[in-house]
Amino acid sequence: MTARIREFLRTRRPEGPCLVVDLDVVREKYLSFARAMPDTRVFYAVKANPAPDVLSLLADLGSCxxxxxIPEIEMALAAGATPDRISFGNTIKKERDVARAHQIGIRLFAVDCEAEVEKIARSAPGARVFCRILSDGADAEWPLSRKFGCDPEMAPAVLEHAHRLGLEAYGVSFHVGSQQRNTEAWDGALASAASIFREMAERGITLKMVNMGGGFPTKYLRQVPEVGAYGQSITSAIRKHFGNRLPETIIEPGRGMVGGAGVIKAEVVLISKKSVKDDVRWVYLDIGKFGGLAETMDEAIRYPILTERDADEKTPCVIAGPTCDSVDVLYEKTPYDLPVSLAIGDEVLIEGTGAYTTTYSAVAFNGFAPLKAYVI
Amino acid sequence: MTARIREFLRTRRPEGPCLVVDLDVVREKYLSFARAMPDTRVFYAVKANPAPDVLSLLADLGSCxxxxxIPEIEMALAAGATPDRISFGNTIKKERDVARAHQIGIRLFAVDCEAEVEKIARSAPGARVFCRILSDGADAEWPLSRKFGCDPEMAPAVLEHAHRLGLEAYGVSFHVGSQQRNTEAWDGALASAASIFREMAERGITLKMVNMGGGFPTKYLRQVPEVGAYGQSITSAIRKHFGNRLPETIIEPGRGMVGGAGVIKAEVVLISKKSVKDDVRWVYLDIGKFGGLAETMDEAIRYPILTERDADEKTPCVIAGPTCDSVDVLYEKTPYDLPVSLAIGDEVLIEGTGAYTTTYSAVAFNGFAPLKAYVI
Incomplete structure (x- = not known):
């Protein structure tokens, strides 16, 4: 929570649930990534929050x-980024989108299999490709599935295929899992990347770049390490595995860049008990899983929730959203302590909601409008 | 799949993923509900699919x-429904929305606790309220959480509170769980409802209506009973529990009304393996959890997927969506058999997708547009 957000909410009093993003926090975060890893280029993960003002600020600061x-590429260009500062980082692309990106001037593409390499060779001839490898995501609060990336043992064949088809086999990427609180987590994946660099060199192909992905956390209820600690740990892991032949490196923070810059203002719509015997109250908000808080799925992310009565005694509550969908429950397996004095109509502030909220909103579920956002 | 949908897709060849809804199927389904339960009023659950043409058809057929x-109420009115044919069925309502509904002429409201009763007494004086009770949802493919409804033992106090505050304590509602394949599942909840009717009569208050909710299934991969079988079973359960003092009854089909009327056309974007040792292929479509198939959450609903190569040998696949979100995987725990000959660029048809797809789409996640829909 920042003073600027508090002041905005106090003076503007926006109607209905909304996200407020403080650009000062985004700027400070970008600069802390740049300071912590001065030799690493930052590629902001647009999907985390594509608000035009966020993208413009980052473009001005020098972010990639x-x-x-394609719509995200167009938004980055509209914000002032040049095509050489844009990576088409999705490993799953329609070939007509590859062609469109190439036409726009994009030259850097992610792949994780030979079929994707072939699309790029046909529709973006000569482009640079990096191969995403699977990483186990240990220690991440939200380990990734096997959806993206191939077994590291398969990567040399994918990259050599690219080389033979006239593409520039440019490097390797990985992702250590979302909300990664262990600053050492990059070590194992960097070891795999270095091993692929060596294997490719033996095949006569010189890789140049390691894309170290995202995973940088937002502070929710638990403390997380500072960006500087990640920088130190990652820098020393790169030196350890690559020696004095340091590759170009890039990172792709999304959540870590904007998560902490946003606060959602919501309202208590109803408080009830299901039975006279129940101890737990049900607290229903005007925002839920389908209004922007999709990342409460499986109660994965536990957002800090502030009320004006937090000095009062607290007791456990189930927290749910406003839709007629029974899965629209935010916290139930582990109830959430809220003040006993909390009342219908009270405002609540949900912190750490700058990333993965607005764009996840359902377009019209139950007739509710998508989450509004104010970038200040 | 209907001939009209096939013909539409063949001649119109819409670009990108889309839902096509055949109004003939919706009409036939409405008529089968009306035939199966001639003394029961049908309140279509607008949230299942609020397409204007669907609402207009149902309004013309006499549906409530x-x-x-409020936006859903406005859509129903725009489709030609009069306010007396509309129920504000969400148990979680802002008081200003209750006031707005009352101003529009809505007179029937759901409640499940005294606090909600008080909002309605203040902002919709004299309205009819029905109290939703918890039901265990046994046998449903997707049992509901405890989010909606109160313990049946608590309902008389809620309804008496309404009566004392000048509202019309009108009845009881329940929901036996989504995709309910057991036609007998209504029996237990009807027994609870009848018991509440008796308890209220002892308190000098005559309830009039039982809202038997939704739960009527769509045919996905497994067979489901016909509407007529539900009608017979429910009608005899009502007679069993209410004897010759039959209450007014309503049902709220949503999925059961429109699910089977819709087919999503999608495209195979990528087919790959994660490792040379893997047997399972990963098949990536241009639609996923955030593009309209939210109900694949926990692999709850297993849609029939048709390809043009279904005569060929099939082997197990993981099916995933096109976004850079690792949870955007449709079927993985139980892989899905697809033809070995399936190729990138192939069209696939996903049946049973008329309900809970378009409105669940993310507004812009990863820059992808929400699911388009054509109602024919």
């Missing part, structure tokens, strides 16, 4: 952009 | 509407 689709 | 929000 990791884009998942 | 179960609405979750």
């Amino acid at each position: 952009f990791d884009c998942a689709s | 509407f179960d609405c979750a929000s």
Whole structure:
């Protein structure tokens, strides 16, 4: 929570649930990444929050952009980024989108299999490709599935295929898992990347770049390490595995860049008990899983929730959203302590919601409008 | 799949993933509910699919509407429904929305606790309220959480509170769980409802209506009973529990009304393996959890997927969506058999997708547009 957000909410009093993003926090965060890893280029993961003012600020600061689709590429360009500062980082692309990106001037593409390499060779001839490898995501609060990346043992064949088809086999990427609180987590993946660099060199192909992905955390209820600690740990892991032949490196922070810059203002719609015997109250908010808080799925992310009565005694509550969908429950397996004095109509502030909220909103579920956002 | 949908897709060849809804199927389904339960009013659950043409058709056929929000109420009115044919069926309502509904002329409201009763007494004086009770949802493919409804033992106090505050304590509602394949599942909840009717009569208050909710299934991969079988079973359960003092009854089909009327056309974007040792292919479509298939959450609903190569040998696949989100995987725990000959660029047809797809789409996640829909 920042003074600017508090002041905005106090003076503007926006109607309905909304996200407020403080650009000062985004700027400070970008600068802390730049300071912590001065030799690493930052590719902001646009999907985390593609608000035009966020993208413009980052473009002005010198950020590059990791884009998942043609619309995201167009947003990055509209914000002032040049095509050489954009990576088409989705490993799953329609060939007509590859062609469109190439036409726009994009030259850096992610792949994780030979079929994707072939699309790029046909529709973006000569482009640079990096191969994403699987990483176990140990220690991440939200380990990734096997959806993206191939077994590291398969990567040399994918990259050599690219080389033979006239593409520039440019490097390797990985992702250590979302909300990664262990600053050492990059070590194992960097070891795999270095091993692929050596294997490719033996095949006569010189890789140049390691894309170390995202995973940098937002502070929710638990403390997380500072960006500087990640920088130190990652820098020493790169030196350890690559020696004095340091590759170009890039990172793709999304959550770590904007998560902490946003606060959602919501309202208590109802407080009830299901039975006279129940101890736990049900607290229903005007925002839920389908209104922007999709990342409460499986109660994965536990957002800090502030009320004006936090000095009062607290007791456990189930927290749910406003839709007629029974899965629209935010916290139930582990109830959430809220003040006993909390009342219908009270405002609540949900911190750490700058990333993965607005764009996850359902377009019209139950007739509710998508989450509004104010970038200040 | 209907001939009209096939013909539409063949001649119109819409670009990108889309839902096509056949109104003939919706009409036939409405008529089968009306035939199966001639003394029961149908309140279509608008949230299942609020497409204007669907609502207009149902309004013309004489349907009433179960609405979750003011925008849904406005859509039902725009489709030609009069306010007396609309229920504000969400148990979680802002008081200003209750006031707005009352101003529009809505007179029927759901409640499940005294606090909600008080909002309605203040902002919709004299309205009819029905109290939702918890039901165990046994046998449902997707049992509901405890989010909606109160313990049946608590319902008389809630309804008496309504009566004392000048509202019309009108009845009881329940929901036996989504995709309920057991036609007998209504029996236990009807027994609870009848018991509440008796308890209220002892308190001098005559309830009039039982809202038997939704739960009527769509045919996905497994067979489901016909609507007529539900009608017979429910009608005999009502007679068993209410004897010759039959209450007014309503049902709220949503999925059961429109699920089977829709087919999503999608495209295979990528097919790959994660390792040379893997047997399972990963098949990536241009639609996933955030593009309309939210109900694949926990692999709850297993949609029939048709390809043009279904005569060929099939082997197990993981099926995933196109976004850079690792949870955007549709079927992995139980892989899905698809033809070995399936190729990138192939069209696939996903059946049973008329309900809970378009409105669940993320507004812009990864820059992808929400699911388009054509109602024919």
